[in-house]
Amino acid sequence: MFALFASSAFAQNANFGVNISYQSEGMVGDKDAVKFFSDEQVSSAFALGLNVRVPFNQMISLRSGLDFQINAYSYTYDDYGKDYDYMNLFLNLQLPVLARINFTPGFFAEAGLDMQFNLLAQNYSEEADEEGFDAWEKIENWRVFQLGPTVGAGYTLWFGLEFSGRFSYGVLDSFTKGDIDMSPLRFQIDIAYWFGYKK
Numbered sequence: 001m002f003a004l005f006a007s008s009a010f011a012q013n014a015n016f017g018v019n020i021s022y023q024s025e026g027m028v029g030d031k032d033a034v035k036f037f038s039d040e041q042v043s044s045a046f047a048l049g050l051n052v053r054v055p056f057n058q059m060i061s062l063r064s065g066l067d068f069q070i071n072a073y074s075y076t077y078d079d080y081g082k083d084y085d086y087m088n089l090f091l092n093l094q095l096p097v098l099a100r101i102n103f104t105p106g107f108f109a110e111a112g113l114d115m116q117f118n119l120l121a122q123n124y125s126e127e128a129d130e131e132g133f134d135a136w137e138k139i140e141n142w143r144v145f146q147l148g149p150t151v152g153a154g155y156t157l158w159f160g161l162e163f164s165g166r167f168s169y170g171v172l173d174s175f176t177k178g179d180i181d182m183s184p185l186r187f188q189i190d191i192a193y194w195f196g197y198k199k
Helices: 002-013 031-038 126-130
Strands: 015-029 044-055 060-079 082-102 107-125 136-138 145-156 161-169 182-195
Touching: 015 031, 015 060, 031 060, 031 182, 044 082, 044 182, 082 126, 082 145, 107 126, 107 161, 145 182
Parallel strands: none
Antiparallel strands: 015 044, 015 182, 044 060, 060 082, 082 107, 107 136, 107 145, 145 161, 161 182
């Protein structure tokens, strides 16, 4: 009975929406590890997701969701005068849990935890491809679960269209084995739409 009442109250108060985001990520930590991983380049990533927001009052709400992200680090190495292209490609599921504070009906700030689950981690080598070897190889010992703090701000228009930006930092080493001190630092820009938007 209580569960039915709680789910009914949740459905009545919650806002549901969709979002698309552009994300750029760089690795921070040991300089040699970062250079070996991606030649100190940042990645380009895109994500599509579903959102839910539960308001407690006009000022405070809880926001979460589930994003499907594709993330690629592309870089070039010079091997005895010839350039070869490389890429580290990742598919991830992202699950943010954020407390949101509205300072005005439109403007808000939010902070919380960003969790990420890795589905695929592959490295592409143009050099291996040209030499007849497998061009794609699994990145060994890549961490499946990453989490860290995230903070951001944005603005929601009166009809539910929303623009926001957020910084996230992974507190766990990206590799699960070996003495490799390297973690992701990400900035993302989101465009979201809330169906039946309720302030």
